[in-house]
Amino acid sequence: MTADPPAGQDRRLTRHADVRAVLADPRFLVPAAPAAQPVAVRPGTGMTWLRGAVSRFSNGAEHTRRRARAVGLLDALDPARLRREAYDRTRAELAGEACVEVMTRIARRVPVGVLATRLGVPEEWREEVVAAVTAMAAAYHLPPAADASPTGDAADAAVGVLGASLGVALGEGEAPEPGLLAAVAGVLIQACDATAGLVGNALAAVTRMPADLALRWPVEVLLAETLRWDPPVRLTRRVAAEDAMAGGVPVPAGAVLVLDLAAANRDPEVFPDPHRFDPSRFDPARFDPARFRQGRGGGGGHLGFGDGLRPCPGERAALALAAGIVEAALGHRLADSEIPYEPSPNLRVPARLCLQDPERLQAPNELQDPRECGRTSMNTHAETFPASQAADSRAPHSVDSRAPHPADFRALHHAQRPLVLPNAWDHASAAVLAAAGFAAIGTTSLGVAAAAGKPDATGDTAAETLALARRLTGLPCPVSVDIEGGFADTPQGVAEIAAELARMGVAGVNIEDGRPDGTLADLGERCETIAAVKSRAPGLFVNARTDTYWLGAGDRDATLARLRAFAEAGADGVFVPGVAEADDVRALVDAVDLPLNVLFLPGRHTVAGLAALGVRRISTGSLLLRAALHAVTQTARAVAAGEEIPAGLPSYADVQALVAADADSVLDQS
Incomplete structure (x- = not known):
């Protein structure tokens, strides 16, 4: 049996073949948009309207129509131009200082900003729209609180900002048609967190490699292996529209399947030695950009952009933008081996990642204090994976x-x-x-x-x-x-x-x-x-x-x-x-x-x-x-007897920092 025991009605699939089969099966639908309070919604305003208008949360003919509009916008873009602009803007950010905090300064700002301007947002609105898209992305999967006004929070206001920017581009006094606004918003939202995760995860891996080894492979190959080995999109869900089979077990109508894309990408039946970061899986001698997901295991490729009936429509644009950023950052190295991650059960996105330019440092081994790179991030409640404090007792790891x-x-x-x-x-x-x-x-x-x-x-x-x-x-x-x-x-x-x-x-x-x-x-x-x-x-x-x-x-x-x-x-x-x-x-x-x-x-x-x-x-x-257990009873007895409690106990905050957030959400994948 390849599915986990159900948690409630949810079942988890981890085998590559099983996940691909579900993604290609029309009997499995994406979950509907998060439920909202029954209020009147004016087209073109607020997150409640947006969730109901994008292709992400729709199925059937409605999804086909909405997806076609988004694909039309993306197909009109030149990937080479996207990559060049992302490269130039990243180089400009990196050139200013010896140490740069990538996730705040580059990972969202550059891809969303470049893509927004190519989709019609005026240049002078770039930074405002980047902030608006970031706010919308954070609220995309979250239903509004029971007592919240449908237009009363930052995300609702952000929809208006994007609409206003497109209105300026269309001409004085003209508002964007709601379908256009929904298509542009959906494309930009999907380019926000997931692309930031791809950029961050790729840089976390590549900057730990020896410089000559990292430069051996084309950037496209490094991104392909990142999407397999450390994908930003970890999970997605499907709902059975009728009784079906998945992973060798019966799935009743209405049951939710959790598709573990990260686990499927490390299926040893498809990828030999799957836990090794090995760009040679995407051998440049036979690398074909048109088949970017082609794996080396003989059973299909990575699932970093999904598969089947609803692969991510923005794959080509996301790869171009990420390639420009990573290419610009090659030669830099991590300033801090501790990489905190934004708390999400479904996405893996660094909250902070500082890069240093060795050529700008006074001495080759003199790293700038990473705290001086700036610790502000889009999400300050991050899960941190600490660096080893006993490095002399462990074998070297090429990549954490x-x-x-x-x-x-x-x-x-x-x-x-x-x-x-x-x-x-x-x-x-x-x-x-x-x-x-x-x-x-x-x-x-x-x-x-x-x-x-x-x-x-x-x-x-x-x-x-x-x-x-x-x-x-x-x-x-x-x-x-x-x-x-x-x-x-x-x-x-x-x-x-x-x-x-x-x-x-x-x-x-x-x-x-x-x-x-x-x-x-x-x-x-x-x-x-x-x-x-x-x-x-x-x-x-x-x-x-x-x-x-x-x-x-x-x-x-x-x-x-x-x-x-x-x-x-x-x-x-x-x-x-x-x-x-x-x-x-x-x-x-x-x-x-x-x-x-x-x-x-x-x-x-x-x-x-x-x-x-x-x-x-x-x-x-x-x-x-x-x-x-002994410490538990001894401490309890000390409290009861009025005795002194041993010093050095971890604080409440210390324990909180050890555990990952358990909040659930639906994954950002069309």
């Missing part, structure tokens, strides 16, 4: 991403010192560990089960584990997930779950051989499961765990036999929790040519001691959860 490349996780098992892998049980615990600088995060099955009010190791927490995994892939470090025995009765079933995790962006999994009754699973069956997982998700790091020591179900020889069999089956690492004696640890290290993972035992182990024995990965297991 929402789902780091699994090869980075693999490299952490072969670094100078062992990988200390703390195990989290929810988003907050994982986020605080990532913020503390740990190179990777694992999950603890006991913690996930306890948080759900269930016992551990019973195979009853598959839904909770998958839901947590999906949230944790937003962290700026690799994530490994404990899937107990695999949450399925067959090797193929386990492999499907592992493949689903890989599509989410998970870097590794833990698979154990211990069973709820205290015995060990059949060795042949476990090896078959490991082989099936590696076949289905070859990029996933499989850490094969044996519970011989943990359950007291086998001696050293039995353990060695299992580890060798796991290695033969294709495991990437082996895990033996419960082993304590140095001689046993050394024997296990010598037994197989794979990284050995050991569970940290307080009072028995030290990181330095395990490193000296050759251990490559040290997990905390449920230790952190148990420590947190």
Whole structure:
């Protein structure tokens, strides 16, 4: 099954083939415009009218007619001219200072401004219209409050600003025809946040690459891989107009499908090594701009501009504008490795991204304080992914991403010192560990089960584990997930779950051989499961765990036999929790040519001691959860007894900053 369990009536599709099939199926419609209060709406005024007049929220013949008008406006534009103007305006912005905050100064202002003037907005209205479109874009998907006046907020007024600017272009006293205003507004709104996200995400990736490597590829190729690897548009939705099938499961009429475009773009069945930022997927030797979405995996291309019946009509213009901006910024580098993102469940748009020109700095390694670039952004409530505070303990990452490349996780098992892998049980615990600088995060099955009010190791927490995994892939470090025995009765079933995790962006999994009754699973069956997982998700790091020591179900020889069999089956690492004696640890290290993972035992182990024995990965297991539970009771008792509370606790604001906004909206895609 390729769809998630329903959340309410919503189902999520993540496989590339399933998402494309729905986008091409006329039985699945876009959701209607957000509901508004039943008030009289005058054509050409306010957001309520605009939502009801654009192609974005319409279906059928009405959508075809409205889309054709928008396409007509866009087809009249010269992409080469758009690109040249975007390049010139970006160079002018970058030339003024050594450090420039791109998202405020360039990412929206340049593409919206260039496109607006080409669509008829007078030059003197450029900046006012850019501000108006930004306000409209922020409110595009949000229904008005129950007590709000239909023309009483900034977005409603912004519609009037755009109309007035077009009226000036048409002639004195003439107002734009409502259909024209709706078409121009729809085009500009769709060029606002999504194009800003494409520009920001491309620059975040490209400016981290060595300069000679970034210049090796045409800008179009860099943008194509950005649209696949880190697309600004993450999700879109469709509503079933009638009973249908999607992702191999029945979808009743009225059910909502969430199409995970970002996950589909990292489907290993379509894109080999999908979590790697690799522009060579769009090989310049055979690159065809007319088929910009042509992928390399043989199963279709990226879904950065949608697909099927309603691909984004502004693809050509957006690529031209983004190409001009990125081309102008090549040679600059990030001033601050911390990139905050605007809080949205559906869009990925940097809130602030500062670029510095190395040639304008006094010394090659003397970076200007990024705070001097200006921290104002279109949205100040941003989710920040902190930079590592322990850079010496982690392997280098070529590019930070929402789902780091699994090869980075693999490299952490072969670094100078062992990988200390703390195990989290929810988003907050994982986020605080990532913020503390740990190179990777694992999950603890006991913690996930306890948080759900269930016992551990019973195979009853598959839904909770998958839901947590999906949230944790937003962290700026690799994530490994404990899937107990695999949450399925067959090797193929386990492999499907592992493949689903890989599509989410998970870097590794833990698979154990211990069973709820205290015995060990059949060795042949476990090896078959490991082989099936590696076949289905070859990029996933499989850490094969044996519970011989943990359950007291086998001696050293039995353990060695299992580890060798796991290695033969294709495991990437082996895990033996419960082993304590140095001689046993050394024997296990010598037994197989794979990284050995050991569970940290307080009072028995030290990181330095395990490193000296050759251990490559040290997990905390449920230790952190148990420590947190102890802290909870100790703090509560201190409050009750009037005792002093320990210093150094995170503030309310600190915790708020760790979590992403959960507000829902409908994605900006025609």
